[in-house]
Amino acid sequence: MMLINLEAEKGTFLENLQIVRGPYLQVGSESSIIIRWATNAAVHGKVWYSTNPDRLDLTQAETTITCDHTLKLTELTPDTKYYYAIGTTTGVQAGGTEDYFFVTAPSQDLAPEQVRPLRILVLGDAGRGNDIAASVRDGYLKFTGTRHTDLWLMLGDNAYDTGTYEEYQRGIFEMYPQFLRSSVLWTAIGNHDGGSADSLLQTGPYYELFTMPTRGEAGGVPSGTAAYYSFDYGNIHFICLDSYGSDRADHPPQAGDGAERPLRDRPSDSSLEEYRTPEGAMLTWLARDVAASDKDWKIAFWHHPPYTKGSHDSDTEIELIEMREHALPILEAAGVDLVLGGHSHSYERSYLIDGHYGTSDTFTQEMKKDGGSGREDESTPYQKPLTAPQAGTVYIVAGTSALADQVSPHPAMYTSLSIPGSLVLDVHDKRLDVKFIDDQGEVQDYFTMKKTIV
Ligand SMILES: [Fe+2]
Structure with a gap:
């Protein structure tokens, strides 16, 4: 035409x-x-x-x-x-x-009969520009067909190995032109992106290439930084956190874990230095942001997952431990429904759980709010009251959009897979369907969560 x-x-x-x-x-x-x-x-x-x-x-x-x-x-x-x-x-x-x-995004606060289904694509550790990334992309396109993707998330490590402009060109802009021109992209920063970017100074290709809502332009409490932010889409509140670039000065990146990033001179304001602590700027903002949202669904995403036994271990790595110990209590108290991460090149999906902030050997059956599959056709969907705190959260590692490594079972996980793929979230009013799609367009895991008004 x-x-x-x-x-x-x-x-x-x-x-x-x-x-x-x-x-x-x-x-x-x-x-x-x-x-x-x-x-x-x-x-x-x-x-x-x-x-x-x-x-x-x-x-x-x-x-x-x-x-x-x-x-x-x-x-x-x-x-x-x-x-x-x-x-x-x-x-x-x-x-x-x-x-x-x-x-454009749907109007907020529509009557139930006016609410249409929303489709969200999630890619993790996707930025290799390789054949696997292309096959995962094509698998999703086969799965979704003519169904439009309302928005898409990238969970960090969006450009390997050190987040240069050339690597973003190959990893994102040449890989996903169709998604890029028709669906809004929201990104989280990973350790490989952080190889050429500085979250405290807001500099480097990651911060030059992507625009984030630092002033609450799309809903949510203004964060004042592009490193972490929130936004609303229909009846969903999304929260993106920075689990990497705001490292404490005494915790440099682990050797051998992605990019070796030299510590730079820090701003003199010491309050900027410890984002992953409960008193730090990021988690202080997070607590205000989640408390202020009245959306039906709250979905948080960042790069370093709180639970994983894949190519990274949440029992031993500082970013994963600190996000679990410090961010999860805030999110669970606010009734957050889903937490998405990458970093490990595996697909790991938890039960509906609450209150697990220690190492994997401290996980107990009592932490399962629902120990079933959440699959409507073989058990029952996960059910939560609309706004209750501590009612359970599902944690997903979806880091196989360009590489699949071996994974062992973490006790919080319902399933752990070493399969290339992408994650699809379908939200329709008070119902959420989650599917993990492989590079052939086949569903490899799925569950449903429903919100009930009490
Ligand atoms: Fe990573």
């Missing part, structure tokens, strides 16, 4: 001007979205958009020239499909076809 009205826009391009990254979608809300892309020369970027694919008559343009284009579209209608094209003030370069579109 060609856009008739855009023909007139096609003027004389700068010679050899090329799009070298994107377009990709960031910080989508019900009324706004950010479209980013990069060109090989500095130009005035421009976006054309509309709900009518044959007439993209709304525009937004940059006022200064740049290679790295970021345009925020505002005053959008909730839950609405918009088509778009990108280019320069001299003409259209890409888009204007049916596969260049985005869908």
